[in-house]
Amino acid sequence: MVIAGGLGSTVWDFEGNEWLDFSSMLVNTNIGHQHPAVVAAIKEQAEVLTTVAPAHANLTRGKAAQRILDRAGGSFSKVFFTNGGADANENAIRMARLHTGRDKVLSTYRSYHGNTGAAVVATGDWRRVPNEYARGHAHFFGPFSYRSEFWAESPEQECERALHHLERVIVSEGAASIAAILIETVPGTAGVLVPPPGYLAGVRALADKYGIVLIFDEVMAGFGRTGGWFAFQSLAEQEGGLVEPDLITFAKGVNSGYVPAGGVIISPAIAEDFDDAVFPGGLTYSGHPLAMAAIVGTLDAMASEGIVENAAHVGADLLAPGLAELAAKHPIIGEVRGLGVFWALDLVSDPSTREPVAASVVGALKSALFSRGLLPFVADNRIHVVPPCVVTDAEVEKALAIYDEAFSSVAVGTGR
The missing domain is CATH 3.90.1150.10 (Aspartate Aminotransferase, domain 1)
Structure with a gap:
């Protein structure tokens, strides 16, 4: 077509x-x-500065980061920009490993996290299998009441048994070796699997119990898709309160792909690791001015309209x-x-x-x-x-x- x-x-x-x-x-x-507001924002930025290396500060990048943090909430302090969702997950995994000094990443079988080295191995679906070259990944089953892996007869049972299963995987894999639990807040490509009430809170509790970084992949679910700015916010009522991760990855809806962009929203505890130590990463087009202008235009229009x-x-x-x-x-x-x-x-x-x-x-x-x-x-x-x-x-x-x-x-x- x-x-x-x-x-x-x-x-x-x-x-x-x-x-x-x-x-x-x-x-x-x-x-x-x-959308005319986003197109206009890109045009306006193109007249001012079309590109700049990420080592240089750029006003539009700062504005984009501030708007994203305003919507994520006060528990987050910085944004690391990438070119899309896959490399957002790559860098979030890297941050978790550096923060914890551990290596292993747990993610679900029903998931999609991108098609780059670590992201595709974190992915659970069939695309992982011919690409399993990255180290330190293990998988578990998340909740899916309609096709339960746990013989559950209610959402409550599904939640309880899925959390029990996750804890058994954590213990069996060696909790002290696990850097991160990476989950899509609402798995998208795997089937729009809205978690049962209490599941996100339970995962947060397990991450805290074992000192593991919790990453919510909101690449598909974020920026309006679930009827909130982020899916974890949309699910707050059913969870009995806001369940916040340590890192949030995003892309897609942040500017509707008008110019490719993604990133990692970072909590202070992890962001402060890199106040004095260099983060060993970076991308030529990270925080690209045209992409940042598209983010500002998108988020402003979403709010005003x-x-x-x-x-x-x-x-x-x-x-x-x-x-x-x-x-x-x-x-x-x-x-x-x-x-x-x-x-x-x-x-x-x-x-x-x-x-x-x-x-x-x-x-x-x-x-x-x-x-x-x-x-x-x-x-x-x-x-x-x-x-x-x-x-x-x-x-x-x-x-x-x-x-x-x-x-x-x-x-x-x-x-x-």
Whole structure:
């Protein structure tokens, strides 16, 4: 597919065909396509200073860091900028190792952390296996009530047993050898797996108990996607209070990828390690002025236009009930899960056994959606419903109708 242009939640080709972008490209265009405030910010910066080495101070970089820290909260003091999410996780892992003097990193099997050396080995999915060259990584199962690894019969059981499993892995791997626990606050590519209440608090408690750095990967879940500035903030109510990590990695939605950028948000205890000691890292384009201008433009527009609040409204008032109605109508939808503009439809061939549908069925659904004017995000046996945070009520209603038609057409075609 060749995309000629886009605006808001819509993209088009050179023939004038249009699609609702309910993929947000790679779940990153949170502010939508061609937002005028972000485009203007990039243009303005280009007239002043297009590039500068990261060793030099730059006003726009400082402004971007301050805006990010303002949204992360008072428990964080500095930002280390990178070029994207994978190298954000690389540098967070490096910081954790230097801070603790330990080597090992624990992460979940259902995860994606990027495609660079350590990040892809921290990743749990199949892409890890042919790339396991980085040392010091071990994996564990996170909670997933619909397809529980723990024979749990309730979210409470899933949480309790998943935390017990994690502690057993910590002890078995040798707690004194573990530098970091790296988890996606809400795993995205793995299936939009909203953790059960109490899980994040439990992981935080285990990290504290064993002196381990806790890293929340918010590359996909951050900056409006879950209906809050960060997913850990969106989940505070269900956790009984704010559960804060030691490091937060981000990218994607921080400026919707208009110019590639990512970074690590750092707590004072770790940031102070490098007040007198050199951090042995750095990137030529770290804190690139055009990317920083895009961040400032994005975060200012999100705040002034209520874009994060819109994502929360769309999730609670439109997608949650609308997708539940689709599931009630179409047995192929085994489970609906998500929040904000971050949802997944788990597709099954049999609702009772929860057997995932065949790839051919997912392919037919993808084609049916595309032909009706919706650009979907498809992963394994799932359709991810992930529009930009600026999506309108009318666009959501249109999309729900398209999903309904597509599921009906595939059900007829497969004899279901």
